[in-house]
Amino acid sequence: MVPSLPDVPIRVTVNGTVRHSTVEGRLTLADYLREDCRLTGTHLGCEHGVCGACTVLLDGDAVRSCLIFAVQADGAEVTTVEGIGGPDGALGVVQEAWRDCHGLQCGFCTPGFVVTVTAFLRDVPDPTDGQIRDALSGNICRCTGYQGILKAVHQAAGHAVSGPGQP
Amino acid sequence: MSATTGAGTTRYAGARINRVEDARLLSGRGTYVDDISRPGMVHACFVRSPVAHARILSIDVTAAADHPGVVAVYTGTELNAGVHAQWHSSVGPAGPETPRPPLAEEKVRFVGDPVALVVALNRRLAEDAAELVEVEYDELPPVVDYETAESNPILVHEAHGSNLIGSMAGVASEQMADAFAGAAHVVSETIRQQAYVPVPMEGRGLVVDYSPASGEMTIYSATQSPHEVRLFCSRLLDLPEHRIRVVMRDTGGGFGQKIMVQRDEMCIMLAGLLLGVPVKWVEDRQENLLAAGQSRHEHAAVRMAFDSGGRIEAAQIDFVSDCGAYPTPWPVGTAAVVGSLFPGPYRVPRATFTAKAVYTNTVGRSAYRGPWQFETLAREVLLDIAARRLDMDPMELRRRNLLRRDELPYTNANGMPYDRISPMETFEQALEMLDYEAFRAEQARLRTEGRYIGVGLSNYVEPSSPGFGYYATEAATIRIEPSGKVNVYIAGGSTGNSIETTVVQLAADALGARIEDVATIQGDTAVTGFGAGAAGSRSGSMTAGAIRETSAILRARLAAIAAHKLEAAVEDIELADSRAHVRGAPAVSVSLGELAEVAYFDPFSLPPGIPAGLEASARYTSDTRFVWVNATHLCTCEVDVETGGVTILRYIVSEDCGPMINPNVVEGQIAGGVVQGIGGVLLEHLAYDEAGNPMATTFMDYLLPIATDVPIIEYGHVETPSGGPGGYKGVGEGGAIGAPPAVVNAVADALSPFGVDITRLPLGPAQVLGLLGVD
Numbered sequence: 001m002v003p004s005l006p007d008v009p010i011r012v013t014v015n016g017t018v019r020h021s022t023v024e025g026r027l028t029l030a031d032y033l034r035e036d037c038r039l040t041g042t043h044l045g046c047e048h049g050v051c052g053a054c055t056v057l058l059d060g061d062a063v064r065s066c067l068i069f070a071v072q073a074d075g076a077e078v079t080t081v082e083g084i085g086g087p088d089g090a091l092g093v094v095q096e097a098w099r100d101c102h103g104l105q106c107g108f109c110t111p112g113f114v115v116t117v118t119a120f121l122r123d124v125p126d127p128t129d130g131q132i133r134d135a136l137s138g139n140i141c142r143c144t145g146y147q148g149i150l151k152a153v154h155q156a157a158g159h160a161v162s163g164p165g166q167p
Numbered sequence: 168m169s170a171t172t173g174a175g176t177t178r179y180a181g182a183r184i185n186r187v188e189d190a191r192l193l194s195g196r197g198t199y200v201d202d203i204s205r206p207g208m209v210h211a212c213f214v215r216s217p218v219a220h221a222r223i224l225s226i227d228v229t230a231a232a233d234h235p236g237v238v239a240v241y242t243g244t245e246l247n248a249g250v251h252a253q254w255h256s257s258v259g260p261a262g263p264e265t266p267r268p269p270l271a272e273e274k275v276r277f278v279g280d281p282v283a284l285v286v287a288l289n290r291r292l293a294e295d296a297a298e299l300v301e302v303e304y305d306e307l308p309p310v311v312d313y314e315t316a317e318s319n320p321i322l323v324h325e326a327h328g329s330n331l332i333g334s335m336a337g338v339a340s341e342q343m344a345d346a347f348a349g350a351a352h353v354v355s356e357t358i359r360q361q362a363y364v365p366v367p368m369e370g371r372g373l374v375v376d377y378s379p380a381s382g383e384m385t386i387y388s389a390t391q392s393p394h395e396v397r398l399f400c401s402r403l404l405d406l407p408e409h410r411i412r413v414v415m416r417d418t419g420g421g422f423g424q425k426i427m428v429q430r431d432e433m434c435i436m437l438a439g440l441l442l443g444v445p446v447k448w449v450e451d452r453q454e455n456l457l458a459a460g461q462s463r464h465e466h467a468a469v470r471m472a473f474d475s476g477g478r479i480e481a482a483q484i485d486f487v488s489d490c491g492a493y494p495t496p497w498p499v500g501t502a503a504v505v506g507s508l509f510p511g512p513y514r515v516p517r518a519t520f521t522a523k524a525v526y527t528n529t530v531g532r533s534a535y536r537g538p539w540q541f542e543t544l545a546r547e548v549l550l551d552i553a554a555r556r557l558d559m560d561p562m563e564l565r566r567r568n569l570l571r572r573d574e575l576p577y578t579n580a581n582g583m584p585y586d587r588i589s590p591m592e593t594f595e596q597a598l599e600m601l602d603y604e605a606f607r608a609e610q611a612r613l614r615t616e617g618r619y620i621g622v623g624l625s626n627y628v629e630p631s632s633p634g635f636g637y638y639a640t641e642a643a644t645i646r647i648e649p650s651g652k653v654n655v656y657i658a659g660g661s662t663g664n665s666i667e668t669t670v671v672q673l674a675a676d677a678l679g680a681r682i683e684d685v686a687t688i689q690g691d692t693a694v695t696g697f698g699a700g701a702a703g704s705r706s707g708s709m710t711a712g713a714i715r716e717t718s719a720i721l722r723a724r725l726a727a728i729a730a731h732k733l734e735a736a737v738e739d740i741e742l743a744d745s746r747a748h749v750r751g752a753p754a755v756s757v758s759l760g761e762l763a764e765v766a767y768f769d770p771f772s773l774p775p776g777i778p779a780g781l782e783a784s785a786r787y788t789s790d791t792r793f794v795w796v797n798a799t800h801l802c803t804c805e806v807d808v809e810t811g812g813v814t815i816l817r818y819i820v821s822e823d824c825g826p827m828i829n830p831n832v833v834e835g836q837i838a839g840g841v842v843q844g845i846g847g848v849l850l851e852h853l854a855y856d857e858a859g860n861p862m863a864t865t866f867m868d869y870l871l872p873i874a875t876d877v878p879i880i881e882y883g884h885v886e887t888p889s890g891g892p893g894g895y896k897g898v899g900e901g902g903a904i905g906a907p908p909a910v911v912n913a914v915a916d917a918l919s920p921f922g923v924d925i926t927r928l929p930l931g932p933a934q935v936l937g938l939l940g941v942d
Contacts, residue, residue, distance in 0.1 A: 024291070026291070027291075034201075034202075035289075038204075039195065040195070040199075040201070040202035041194070041195015041196065041197070042195070043199070043201075043368075043369070043419070044201070044451075045368045045369070045452065046452040046865070046866045047451055047452060048452065048865055048866065048867070050865070050866035050867060051368065051452075051866055053368060080195060081193075081194065081195035082194065082195040082196075084194075085193075085194050089190075089194065091190065091193055091194065095193040095194065098189070098193055099185050099186065099189040099190070099193060100185065102186070102831040102832070102834070102835050104186075104189060104192055104193065105420075105663035105664070105665065105835055105839065106367070106368065106369070106417070106418065106419050106420040106661070106662060106663030107188065107189075107192030107193070107197050107417060107419070107661075107663070108197075108199065108367075108368040108369045108417075108419030108420060109368045109419075110192055110193060111195050114193060132874075133874045133875045134875065136873070136874035136875075137873045137874050137875045138873075139873075139874075140368065140866070140871050140873060141368070142365075142366055142367060142368050142420050142422070142839070142843070142871070143368075143420055143663040143835070143839045144835055144838060144839055145838030145839045145840075145841055145842030145843075145872075145877055145880065145902075146838075146842065146872075146873075146874045146877045147834070147835070147838040147877075147879070147880055148831075148835060148838075149874065150874065150879075
């Protein structure tokens with residue numbers, strides 16, 4: 001067994017709130033957010049960096065919080081799905097598009113998609129369908145067959161959208 | 168006497184209503200089981216077998232128990248002693264079930280078999296300590312190849328005396344001999360499907376919170392059936408059912424895997440009772456792929472006899488399914504359904520089947536969306552092979568055999584009584600949506616350029632909303648609260664099936680209420696009547712029945728109170744827009760809130776015979792054993808004969824689910840199933856090596872479809888109402904039934920110039936190149 005490492009003090013700005021914590025060196029950012037911050041919108045679907053459900057923004061970049069240690073976020077700004085919409089509960093543009101286009105069913109993968117696409121559309125505001133599919137390829141959904149999700153990204157990008165399933 | 172729901176008012180059923188679940192799920196405010204935290208909660212981690220088959224010689228938990236933060240370490244000796252009874256409600260206490268020790272006793276029977284349970288202050292400490300449990304194994308040769316398991320002298324369960332779990336059969340094969348001997352054509356093949364699995368994005372999990380002082384247990388569970396979790400736990404622990412409360416707000420997908428309580432969950436229930444503090448277990452992805460169950464691993468020898476015009480004269484399937492070491496539940500009944508449904512939506516005068524289920528030293532079989540779907544795969548793949556051998560167009564072969572409306576009701580040769588289906592209509596609609604003739608012309612043109620496109624189709628007919636036993640009733644309680652706002656209490660629970668939205672739509676229509684005035688409370692056994700849960704494509708039809716029955720009681724009361732207050736005749740009262748109106752005098756009306764105020768706060772002003780309050784509970788009981796659903800799936804693809812890669816070009820589903828409650832939900836269910844089926848053919852494989860080691864326990868090895876893999880799915884709709892409530896039919900499973908053979912047939916059609924038949928799955932690039940004779 002690996003001898004335990006000393007706990008580490010960290011300062012992380014999470015959804016605009018500065019938090020000072022002392023964490024185990026091995027604590028992942030995902031577990032820090034879920035357990036220490038009680039922000040349970042960040043979900044764990046595989047814990048090995050494939051499914052994308054745990055995606056958060058770290059200083060603006062979409063990252064897998066299951067592959068990052070909390071100590072690596074020391075001094076950084078983190079945005080989780082809870083920080084994507086308005087403080088009054090209003091949904092953001094991406095979230096609204098997901099609702100309008102039936103982009104979610106069980107909702108477990110959804111926070112990761114919402115965060116991924118928020119960063120993607122900030123960087124690529126007018127994407128092609130191919131760019132959208134590539135951008136989504138690191139997130140897995142088992143309910144929707146991606147039909148509503150593809151449509152939602154087009155809508156969030158301001159593209160004209162027809163019936164469900166038609167991008 | 169009951170008021171009508173007013174004509175000309177908003178009808179929510181049938182509309183593309185946005186979901187009521189979405190705001191919380193999109194903002195990170197859902198409540199999945201891992202989001203539950205209770206004071207003093209401790210965390211469990213399993214020690215699992217690293218070998219497929221072995222005797223347990225010893226288990227030493229000393230080092231683990233001494234590890235900091237460890238609360239308890241259990242082996243089967245301690246934990247299994249707490250079992251009182253364990254059986255599932257859909258099977259019953261006398262079912263010929265596999266004995267399922269919560270933790271392994273004496274023997275381990277698959278890699279992942281739970282051997283010990285470590286409970287600690289947090290999950291990380293529990294995982295640390297689990298590594299310190301020392302188990303000594305005496306390895307035995309494993310039974311891995313299910314095709315030879317029946318004759319293998321090594322037994323998975325010695326006490327059973329055989330690796331054959333059980334078998335069922337139709338008429339004796341000899342009685343069919345003349346049908347095949349005398350036929351113009353007989354086409355026979357053996358068709359094999361690999362193991363692939365539901366893979367909900369959220370694994371299994373539960374929190375068991377037992378209070379020894381009060382004797383109350385609250386269980387938060389990732390489940391498709393909270394009431395079954397409660398019943399099962401009550402029997403397991405011998406706790407009175409009404410002292411157990413099961414709560415599930417959000418479940419992250421199930422697809423069949425979360426219908427039934429399995430061994431791992433039993434362990435947490437037992438540990439929770441022993442410890443008297445809240446215990447959480449949420450499986451990680453590796454555990455889900457190791458231990459949550461296998462599905463689809465099966466094969467069959469199939470044959471059909473045809474006359475000289477391509478008309479089917481007889482069909483036979485001899486089916487065998489791999490059920491692993493601990494199938495949940497007894498798998499022989501489902502295997503027999505594969506046999507009974509093999510004739511499909513075709514005119515098949517004579518048919519029979521045999522169906523066998525066998526044990527192996529692999530993870531136990533559990534349900535996956537359309538658990539009998541092999542019948543459609545085998546039949547539709549065989550029909551395409553037959554068309555090539557008979558030198559007929561595969562669509563023309565089907566057209567000659569599909570059941571027409573004027574032949575219904577029709578009982579298939581294995582006794583399945585089809586009615587209210589439209590297989591010919593969905594078939595023709597799908598072909599028209601494609602423009603089949605144009606596709607064939609394009610295919611011929613591209614072949615001259617060395618490019619290979621293909622088209623594949625499948626037809627199925629599926630029993631939804633089972634109307635027998637445990638599944639045959641569903642309850643609703645509706646409370647029009649004193650303010651006039653409506654709450655609908657129904658077993659349900661969000662597992663991705665949009666059942667909250669469905670219930671709100673249906674109840675708003677049934678009560679003539681505005682949809683924003685209706686909410687629903689689900690997934691809590693303390694406040695909802697018993698319901699069997701999300702299984703068998705039953706939720707839409709059964710909840711529609713429950714809401715219909717309950718609303719009728721309240722509509723009658725609302726009309727009586729309104730008539731009294733408005734001085735009108737009861738039969739002239741219409742309910743719409745959250746108000747009661749007098750027919751022909753729209754200005755004369757009273758709101759639901761005003762009616763509720765009378766009902767709750769002015770009971771002596773109520774008309775004679777009308778009770779105070781506006782609360783009612785009622786239960787719908789199925790009036791039909793099955794609600795039949797049919798669909799046609801059509802897929803086109805291009806196969807790259809250099810790389811073996813398959814690209815799906817178009818994907819069309821024409822279905823008949825009756826009237827749609829919410830087309831977004833219907834299409835979402837179909838799409839999800841279709842992509843699971845596409846993944847099952849092209850990507851996914853829960854593979855084991857010859858020693859019984861699982862080869863795909865991460866998402867690096869178990870490949871799931873991603874956004875770059877999927878076509879845009881096109882939908883066609885034919886509407887034949889069922890005989891059930893609202894004419895609705897179940898649509899949850901069909902996508903996963905229709906898709907695999909459509910994809911297989913498309914690939915085979917693309918490769919038809921190479922003279923290959925496809926009888927073995929999956930169809931990854933290596934397998935496609937293998938078919939083409941390329942190493």
